[in-house]
Amino acid sequence: MPDHQADKSKQQVDNTAIKRYFENPAGGTAATVSMMAHEHNLPASATAYRLQKEIRNASGWLDKIDSTASVLDLGCGAGTWTEIFGKRYKSVIGIEQSSMMAKAARERLTYLSNIRIVEGDVRHTLPEGRFELIFLGGLCMYLNDHDVVELLCKFRSRLTEGGSIILRESTVHQGVHFSEGAYQAVYRSVHLYHKLFDRSGAFHVEVKRNYGYTNLVTAEELVNLRRKWLPFLSKDSTALGSLTWWMLRGMAPISFWALPRILAHFNIQWPRLQNHFFRLSPVK
């Protein structure tokens, strides 16, 4: 899956290819594919670690939302975050265009009666009603700019008084990168996300870096380096994947805490992908 730094402003992602990819991903379970953690043979505890850190990171925002809230989870995948919302809030609707993912989410969440999973493309399928929270976890990276702007504009009339939108998106240090081929995605910088938010009307925007994602992607980058420089070792070894993860975890204060901050301080753009949480509150 070649990636290209794109100055080609006309480059677009193709929703048909994206739908196809998530209907029939190569390897992994729906849950690991949903977190894009299925290609590097890392142990399940790596995704669990990322998720725990993400929940902690977002909890300041989530705790402010009343337990009577209605939540919309767009591009809900296998339902990881839908489940978190279902346990915290009164009702949740998850929208997902891949039948394989929607089925996995339904199976996982049958025990929570306050959750409904709807199969459909978020660009055309938005349920009636108003919501205290609209969550997009890794969705805008599969949407072209005009679709993101159109959706955010629509959301303004779908939020309750005081309601907000939370996005969790993979980002790049600057500009925009497109992943082309079977796996298509658009990775924008935080600056470009701000521009899209500006085009969508007046929002108060808060941003937090998602270090849980950076920790996981650091392990993935090391697996990529090992595959490149030590090709005689098995590419898909789960033992080597686990070894990479546990070495990093064993040195977490250095590898997971200090390293990303030092690299950011010296403006070293590694790992190539970052991830950010954005909270958007409409300004009257």
Ligand SMILES: C[S@@+](CC[C@H](N)C(=O)[O-])C[C@H]1O[C@@H](n2cnc3c(N)ncnc32)[C@H](O)[C@@H]1O
């Ligand atoms: C990276 S996964 C994230 C899943 C989930 N939000 C999470 O955080 O675990 C992105 C999901 O968005 C879904 N998706 C992408 N474009 C979509 C669209 N236009 N409408 C509905 N779902 C979409 C994909 O099928 C995939 O399941």
